[in-house]
Amino acid sequence: MREEIIEKVNAGISEAGYDAILVFGYDNVQYLSGAYLHFPQSFPDRYMAVFWTKDEPATCVLPHEWESSFLNLSWINKTRTYNEKPGSPSGIVEAAVHIAKNTVRKTGRIGIDVNRTPLNVYNRLKGALEDFELVPCDDLLRELRLRKTPQELKLLDEVVSKNDQSIAGHAHHILVLQANGEMNITEGIRTHAIERELDEVGHQAIAQAVSEPNMKTWWPSAPMFGIGLDKKPLQREWLRMELVSTVNGYWSNGVRMLSMDDPTDEMKEDYQSLVTLREAAREALKPGAKASDVYSAVKATADENEIKLESKVTLGAGIGASNYEPPYISAADETELEPGMIIVFAPAIRDAKDNLLMAKDTFIITEEGNKLIGWWKDWREPFIANYTY
Amino acid sequence: MDQLKQKIETAVSESQYDAILALGVDNYNYLSRTVLPFAENYPSRKAAVLMPKEGSPVVIVPEEWSQAVLDQGWTGEMLVYDENQGYETGAFVKAMEELIVSMGLDKNKIGIDAARVTKGLMDSLSGKLPGVQWEPADPMFRDLRIIKTEGEIGLIERACKQADRGIIYALMHLDGTVGHQRYSIAEFAERMRVHTNENGASGVSLLNCGFGSDGQIYYTPQRGWIKEGDIFRMDMSGHYMGYWTNLGRMGVTGSPSPEQEDAYKENILLRDKALEMLKPGVACNEVYAHVARAAEKQAIGFWKEPGIGHGVGASHHEAPYLNLNCSTELKPGMVIALDIYTYGPRKELIHDKDLYVITEDGNRKLSWYMTWDKMYEVYGMRTTH
Numbered sequence: 001m002r003e004e005i006i007e008k009v010n011a012g013i014s015e016a017g018y019d020a021i022l023v024f025g026y027d028n029v030q031y032l033s034g035a036y037l038h039f040p041q042s043f044p045d046r047y048m049a050v051f052w053t054k055d056e057p058a059t060c061v062l063p064h065e066w067e068s069s070f071l072n073l074s075w076i077n078k079t080r081t082y083n084e085k086p087g088s089p090s091g092i093v094e095a096a097v098h099i100a101k102n103t104v105r106k107t108g109r110i111g112i113d114v115n116r117t118p119l120n121v122y123n124r125l126k127g128a129l130e131d132f133e134l135v136p137c138d139d140l141l142r143e144l145r146l147r148k149t150p151q152e153l154k155l156l157d158e159v160v161s162k163n164d165q166s167i168a169g170h171a172h173h174i175l176v177l178q179a180n181g182e183m184n185i186t187e188g189i190r191t192h193a194i195e196r197e198l199d200e201v202g203h204q205a206i207a208q209a210v211s212e213p214n215m216k217t218w219w220p221s222a223p224m225f226g227i228g229l230d231k232k233p234l235q236r237e238w239l240r241m242e243l244v245s246t247v248n249g250y251w252s253n254g255v256r257m258l259s260m261d262d263p264t265d266e267m268k269e270d271y272q273s274l275v276t277l278r279e280a281a282r283e284a285l286k287p288g289a290k291a292s293d294v295y296s297a298v299k300a301t302a303d304e305n306e307i308k309l310e311s312k313v314t315l316g317a318g319i320g321a322s323n324y325e326p327p328y329i330s331a332a333d334e335t336e337l338e339p340g341m342i343i344v345f346a347p348a349i350r351d352a353k354d355n356l357l358m359a360k361d362t363f364i365i366t367e368e369g370n371k372l373i374g375w376w377k378d379w380r381e382p383f384i385a386n387y388t389y
Numbered sequence: 390m391d392q393l394k395q396k397i398e399t400a401v402s403e404s405q406y407d408a409i410l411a412l413g414v415d416n417y418n419y420l421s422r423t424v425l426p427f428a429e430n431y432p433s434r435k436a437a438v439l440m441p442k443e444g445s446p447v448v449i450v451p452e453e454w455s456q457a458v459l460d461q462g463w464t465g466e467m468l469v470y471d472e473n474q475g476y477e478t479g480a481f482v483k484a485m486e487e488l489i490v491s492m493g494l495d496k497n498k499i500g501i502d503a504a505r506v507t508k509g510l511m512d513s514l515s516g517k518l519p520g521v522q523w524e525p526a527d528p529m530f531r532d533l534r535i536i537k538t539e540g541e542i543g544l545i546e547r548a549c550k551q552a553d554r555g556i557i558y559a560l561m562h563l564d565g566t567v568g569h570q571r572y573s574i575a576e577f578a579e580r581m582r583v584h585t586n587e588n589g590a591s592g593v594s595l596l597n598c599g600f601g602s603d604g605q606i607y608y609t610p611q612r613g614w615i616k617e618g619d620i621f622r623m624d625m626s627g628h629y630m631g632y633w634t635n636l637g638r639m640g641v642t643g644s645p646s647p648e649q650e651d652a653y654k655e656n657i658l659l660r661d662k663a664l665e666m667l668k669p670g671v672a673c674n675e676v677y678a679h680v681a682r683a684a685e686k687q688a689i690g691f692w693k694e695p696g697i698g699h700g701v702g703a704s705h706h707e708a709p710y711l712n713l714n715c716s717t718e719l720k721p722g723m724v725i726a727l728d729i730y731t732y733g734p735r736k737e738l739i740h741d742k743d744l745y746v747i748t749e750d751g752n753r754k755l756s757w758y759m760t761w762d763k764m765y766e767v768y769g770m771r772t773t774h
Contacts, residue, residue, distance in 0.1 A: 039594065042594045044704060115509035118505060119525075199610065217460070313452050324431050
């Protein structure tokens with residue numbers, strides 16, 4: 001993956017006419033460096049950046065405490081540490097300015113990810129780099145990250161497949177008449193993820209098992225997110241099983257429905273609604289279509305079939321170096337789909353009891369249309385719980 | 390937490406701003422006293438709190454997070470935006486524009502957390518609301534957050550207990566397994582997390598177990614198997630209702646060697662030196678200097694660059710900072726994670742990271758569940774654990 005991304009980034013920087021890019025977003029830093037540190041985004045008072053000069057090796061600027069961890073995981077082998085000053089980004093700014101002045105020609109054009117860079121950092125940089133032209137490079141990073149390389153797709157396929165297998169792996173342990181509580185099931189999903197060598201560290205690497213009636217919300221029992229209550233799923237009830245996991249910093253995001261015993265006719269009908277929406281998405285997800293077209297097609301299918309689709313939310317998003325990124329299956333995303341993009345289709349619907357039913361399926365856009373990846377089983381029907389092990 | 394609510398409302402009403410807008414996940418948490426689900430992992434999905442000098446505060450949130458905020462008892466106004474109304478932060482900006490205009494604040498001075506809002510988002514907001522005078526309010530956030538109320542300290546203390554119990558319960562699983570019934574490091578880390586949650590924590594973020602040579606650096610992915618004779622470090626941050634702890638503990642598989650024991654004693658010695666200075670009126674860099682002098686006198690090597698601690702509260706790493714650059718004077722109500730790294734016989738990083746609140750008389754330990762004056766020794770020969 002290293003060579004593919006380095007080549008792609010260098011080409012992108014040249015084509016966009018930058019002399020260098022300076023990137024602060026934790027997801028952008030990970031993409032450019034290959035180093036998955038699960039924690040920088042939870043340190044709002046600490047800054048980390050990659051300075052990538054055209055045709056030269058990149059440098060990572062970071063706090064001293066993280067340096068060796070970064071070097072251990074990254075394909076970037078140049079670092080510059082800085083002294084942290086409370087309430088001030090001056091340390092990282094001084095370090096970045098030093099690199100700029102030593103590697104970029106005066107008046108050179110430096111791209112910066114303004115959609116990730118804190119305003120106070122940007123303002124200091126602007127002042128300190130007044131001889132340079134500071135311009136946004138978010139579009140370049142977006143374009144680079146949107147279309148995955150073959151190695152990225154291979155890794156994502158692995159993560160998505162293991163994620164699905166982990167959910168199903170624990171579903172086998174859920175018995176109709178002797179089910180454990182949600183907290184225990186949640187932990188069971190996590191354990192099955194670890195058994196499959198998925199990383200379950202980080203503040204968003206979570207599992208969540210939610211049964212009726214807690215399924216009425218996205219995040220029950222707030223703020224105990226992804227922990228689970230003590231409710232035990234009962235016969236003929238739904239259980240929503242969710243898992244967000246990573247391998248080497250590449251994400252998967254899956255949800256599956258489990259029926260406690262053979263589903264009732266109403267449950268079958270509700271589940272079929274999710275299948276219908278997935279089929280609508282599958283037809284619409286193809287090169288040349290806009291992300292908003294996919295949204296419209298799914299929405300129209302929901303309306304035609306009187307499916308109570310949750311409004312005000314997107315119907316999915318990309319995954320990669322983050323678990324929620326472009327393209328978005330949203331009325332507002334005009335991105336034209338292209339081969340190499342990867343999308344988690346994630347509709348949420350309400351049943352007659354106001355439960356939120358979900359399914360998350362991952363599609364890769366191909367030359368011909370799309371490829372659905374990662375299915376451990378055929379999800380045209382839910383997982384049906386057993387009576388015995 | 391009424392004391393905190395009053396403190397925040399007083400600060401806003403006495404400020405030079407007509408309203409305060411918090412966009413940082415930690416500042417949102419602090420002002421609204423509600424926790425968003427993993428919001429720091431969604432850089433393109435925004436939530437905010439707008440606290441006007443007069444009138445009710447408003448949270449602006451996406452649909453997916455809205456019920457979670459209400460379920461935590463939010464009693465102010467709520468504006469839920471439709472993510473299909475704009476690309477990435479576009480829908481949020483549109484909602485903010487309508488809100489600020491409807492509240493009559495579109496020609497006013499609004500304080501914003503400039504250390505959190507991105508340049509791109511600020512440009513969008515300024516473009517839509519050209520009449521607003523946006524001013525950085527970061528010092529106000531810092532001053533508010535740095536001194537904790539009794540209620541906040543209580544939550545932090547509970548978070549400490551949950552985390553320590555989580556770590557210890559995980560260690561209990563490890564007892565009796567080393568050497569013959571192998572445990573993976575990933576599973577051990579997961580046991581720390583799940584037992585912390587079982588003890589009531591509302592979330593775990595930083596999670597790291599560094600065994601043997603992996604412990605020479607701050608973080609390594611949780612890979613491989615636990616084996617006998619290693620010093621290991623267990624680091625974890627977690628929160629209880631949005632208030633954080635941030636602990637570091639040490640263990641050894643098997644009986645410690647004299648060198649390992651001595652190395653840990655050196656760390657405890659420096660910790661005790663630091664505790665002499667954790668009291669009101671002492672500047673953070675004086676605490677650091679005191680430890681540095683003691684280390685030099687005792688010929689104890691310590692990792693200087695990261696400093697020797699930091700604040701903890703609505704985030705797990707915040708002001709003040711116990712390093713050379715921070716001249717903040719310690720005051721009652723500040724909560725400090727004291728974190729001195731020394732070295733083991735194989736250059737493993739050793740620390741015993743505890744939380745203390747500064748009191749009128751000195752300090753009080755918040756992470757008191759176990760003393761950790763010795764490394765936890767993992768041994769035993771059970772096969773049915």
